[in-house]
Amino acid sequence: MNLVVLAEDVDSVALKNVAKVSEASAIEQITTRSFRLVGAKPVEGLVAACAAGGLDHVWLPEGRQLRDFGLFVTDMDSTLINIECIDEIADMQGFKREVAAITEAAMQGEIDFRESLTRRVALLAGLPESALAEVFDHRLQLNPGAERLLQGLQRAGIRTMLVSGGFTYFTERLKSRLGFDYAWANQLEVYDGKLTGKVLGDIVDGEAKAAHLEQARDELGLRPEQVIAAGDGANDIPMLRAAGFGVAFHAKPVLRDVAHCCLDHTGLDGILDLFGPGGES
Structure with a gap:
């Protein structure tokens, strides 16, 4: 080693x-x-x-070289991007402090993610759907190195997946912007232009993240050691355990304990620097 x-x-x-x-x-x-x-x-x-x-x-x-991998999977909130989208949406309702506290507890692994998501989304009921655009356009920024990382992975022929316990409104736009091959997240229910405070379909939690990783891995004919996964909180633990190389990005202690690599001093593109110029040695 x-x-x-x-x-x-x-x-x-x-x-x-x-x-x-x-x-x-x-x-x-x-x-x-x-x-x-x-x-x-x-x-x-x-x-x-x-x-x-x-x-x-x-x-x-x-x-070990970058071309040894075939799939990269990343969390969205506080990993690919600099915010927790639901906290910023809640700010439009004046509930940011309450929602952020629940978010933090879930990220630390102190409460069940499904329970936390249901409680937080319920507080958004009645908010105009336009609030989502406000957050995406004016509050959301990519974390340092995100674009360089995606470009380097794509040049190396590695498939990329964005999988989030957040919302499809944001993942679909980031998928288009950055060229992800796959994107999975929760869908907020909207009625008459307003959020209902509910999520449609099955909730994407930690186990679902790992399941999406494993499905894509198997469809691509890859072995677990050919997968890189990146995240920052407790909800990413199953995903990192399913990957051959798990990256904890500015992460909570509970995730750092299961990661192969912790990035605290570099951007996301530090993943490329591990393997050489342009991500290749």
């Missing part, structure tokens, strides 16, 4: 310190933002040294 460290702006002193702590025999540059520490060992103090130096780190099998 190789130790790879990366950051938006790698500090040479921090890099050398991590190399020393990990007993690496050499430092090899992969990209301008990532380095391979040859012969590094998972010694005590390594994680603390990386954190102190503002470096993300991951152990990768020898020779």
Whole structure:
């Protein structure tokens, strides 16, 4: 296994310190933002040294390349984008504080996601459907590196999926904008131009996310180790467990514990930097 460290702006002193702590025999540059520490060992103090130096780190099998994967699956809210859409929609009703508290509890794994979604959506009843457009047009932004990541994956021939416990209004627009091959989310019920406070059909929760990943994986004839999944909260745990390489992006502790890689200091495109220039080594 190789130790790879990366950051938006790698500090040479921090890099050398991590190399020393990990007993690496050499430092090899992969990209301008990532380095391979040859012969590094998972010694005590390594994680603390990386954190102190503002470096993300991951152990990768020898020779692992981006083209070894065939499917990338990502969560939407607070992973691909910078907001929790339902919190911003609730803000239009004056309920953001209440809804955000429920969202946070669900993300931490403290309450059941289905229960949390039902409670939050109910508070949106009576809101004009135009509020969704307001959030998409004026509050939603892609997280750093999202576009570069998708472009790099697509150049490498990797299929991409957006799967969310959020809403189809947003996933379908992001699918079109970024060129995702698949998109799954919950559909808000609308009647006479207003939200009813209900969701149509089956709720997309953590288990459903994993099921969509597995269905696409099987249809593409891929093995679990050929799938990358990225998320940030408890609802993404089943999805990351179903993937061969799970990425926790600025994530809650409950998800970090099951991820292969935690990105705290780089954008989403840090995934590409793990594997070399342009995402290929």
